[in-house]
Amino acid sequence: MSDSGRADALLADLPAAGRGRLNVFLGAAPGVGKTFAMLQAAQARLRQGVRVRAGVVETHGRGETAALLAGLPVQAALRRDYQGVAVAEMDLDGLLADPPQLVLVDELAHSNAPGSRHAKRWQDVQELLDAGLDVYTTVNVQHLESLNDRIRDITGVQVRETVPDWLLQDAFELVLIDLPPRELLERLRDGKVYVPEQARAAIDAFFSQTNLTALRELAMQAAAARVDADLARRYRQHGREAPAVRGRLLVGIAGDEAADRLVRHASEVAQRRHLPWSAVHVDTGAVGDEHSRARLQAAQQLSERLGGEVVLLRGGEVVRTLLEHARERRASLLLVGHGDRRGWRRGLAERLLRRGDGLEISVLDGEGARHARRTRPRRPPLRATDYLLATVAALVASALAWGVSRYLALPNISLVFLAAVLLVAVRSSPGPALACAVLSFLAYDVLFIPPAFSFTIQRQEDVLTLLFFLLMAALTGNLAARQRRQLTALRQAQRETTALLELSRRLTAATDSEAIYSATAQQFGQWPALDACLVVRDGDSAWRLVAAAEGSPGSSVEARAAAFAARFAEPERAAADWAWQHERPAGTGTDTLPGGRWWWWPLSGEDGALALLGVRGRDGRPLSAARRRLLAALGQPVAQALARARLAEDLEAARLHGETEQLRSALLASVSHDLRTPLTAMRGAIDSLLALGEAIPLADRRALLEGTRDEAERLDRYIQNLLDMTRLGHGGLTLNRDWVAPADIVASALGRLRPMLAPLRLETRLADPLPLLHVHAALIEQALVNVLENAARFSPADGRLQVAVEADADELRFVVRDEGPGIPEAERERVFDMFYTAARGDRGAAGSGLGLAICQGMLGAHGGRVSVGEGLDGRGTGMVLHLPLPAQPAVEVER
Structure with missing residues (x-):
């Protein structure tokens, strides 16, 4: 066995992160001592220092059981009024508000009173486990969902309160509480289980010696199945091969009354053989009645509760589709009902046995199946218009055939009738x-087979012709109708696939959460029978509508939001809160808070729920299982897109945080150059003067004062750069454009930097003529000043500095070239980063690195850019300021 398989087996023994452990005390019948054993175990845990609380414990008046409650804290029951009767239920919210370490919950299969958060008590237990609380609970074997039909066959009683089998499979520990039937019957007669009158009725109706023996065997089988699973896991933990899972079990279901029985039997067989299993329905396109669809939906929901996979296939032939799917899934066992066998038609089981080579096929045939055959599902009501169409088509074909009979031979006339049959079949x-x-x-016999207008047939060959015609008409009609059903099914499948692909395409183009919400609303807005919405929870636990596909198509988002808020009543809010917290569906059509009108499906990522998809039918009916599965499938790419958008936002935040840290470090290094250096020079000059x-000669005093002024101007330019960068970063830069000559900008910039440029050989080249620029003149001048200052700082003494202005049809360029050290090609893009030069450390060249970053920002605000190239004669650097040229203004000519 691989190390990974052994590790998986070891991890299976550990509870999920933050989830509590479930201990189940299983018994064959009431009175065997489950509650007593649970309380004994709780008392032992209490003595160990564990905080234990009894959520709900039913003593049924038994003194020895009530005595074990002594010393155990008890959670006060929650009283609910149901049809004028006060019903006591477990206070789930009270337990969650002040959570103990261990909760005692008796009677796991109990149905909660209407109006409770969950329909069943086992769902309350699941919520306690999700909150990290350990739970001790009790249940009788008759309440297991997969055994429901067998319990009815044994006892004659249909158990209404059931729990899914996966609860026992997922339990941390299963404890079988056993008591021989004779002792249990004695306890019943002694009044230790029920009061004497109830005990006598229970013995007559349920607790017979035979029934108790059979129930005891079922309880032992359930415990043995759990022991087998635990043993296999122990083998894997020790690195030894466990019994291999052999294939898969498929159970074929339809909308008949045997569907539930088939599903329960399949769950039991799969559990006994340790096989994964699927409930498969083949949709041939035939329209069933409402009862058939309801039974099919109930069987599919039962399959999901029992831990099976629900598969919907579409095909024209049930047997071929089932066998193809079985081969694709590498199934080893196919379970079906017996079906019908009427005349020449073979039942489903017989056809599978004939064609399913290499596949084990089991046929379930019992009282339930025979009853299902006696009461076959009702066919859809006949449509009078369809039969009227058949009659009219036959009459029209007869008239048309009579009209062409003088021109066509008798065998060709039959084609007219065949065309009519095909038309009716297709429609x-x-x-x-x-x-x-x-x-x-x-009509063919009466009108065209001699003697005419008589059903008598004189020639024997005409009998064969008529029979062959009838056979061909029936076959072609049936084939055309089947193709029509398949076409309808394929269209439905295509619509679903197209919806998924269209949603995926829209989500691929969405770059942020708002775009994803909009794409989702557009997709669900195409379904006229549904209202859909997406809601998210803000930090203050308030719900916010982010997308809605409801109301009239022309209504605004605000109107739809207001309409939704008006309908977001307390039942909807409670269901949405629960679905968000537990990442499981809630609302109408589920067993959790079904009192509202909306079905809530959580769109979850790795870190929890990202949004809630709310859907309701406009006709007020709950969504079908097929529609819920389609919505869940569509919700998966939406959840992935939201997770991707959140990840992108987190990465962007991390990037900005990193850049901020880098900027802070660069700023500190920059301050050491551009603030400390001029301040030090100014302080030295002032101290000397004071x-x-x-005593200082006049010329030297003047030089000290001029140096102080130059350093002050240098400091002022640096502070101005900081202010400009702040305005650019916060969008506070306002462009007051005007028409200006490029030569004026160059002249003004050179004038401002005359002292700095004095040691250099300045060359100015201006093209003639130059077009006008429609810009903010002061900003462009500042950008040019920054570039010139940067070039002057790095130019050698007596070096050349060239300023040129060029223009073409699309843009105007300010070009500044120097003979400095130049910039390596690999770093030319980085010179526009803030504090680039300062980041080299205190030994780097003077300058903050802000000037070029500001230059790029100012030109970018005008739609321009800055580029870096070669300097003069292959040396130094060339900075080019690109500005787009607008259409030139009209020039007025004086007369």
């Missing part, structure tokens, strides 16, 4: 098509 169903075939057969005063 309706096999029944009307067969009716049209029979009417066409009669200390020596008139």
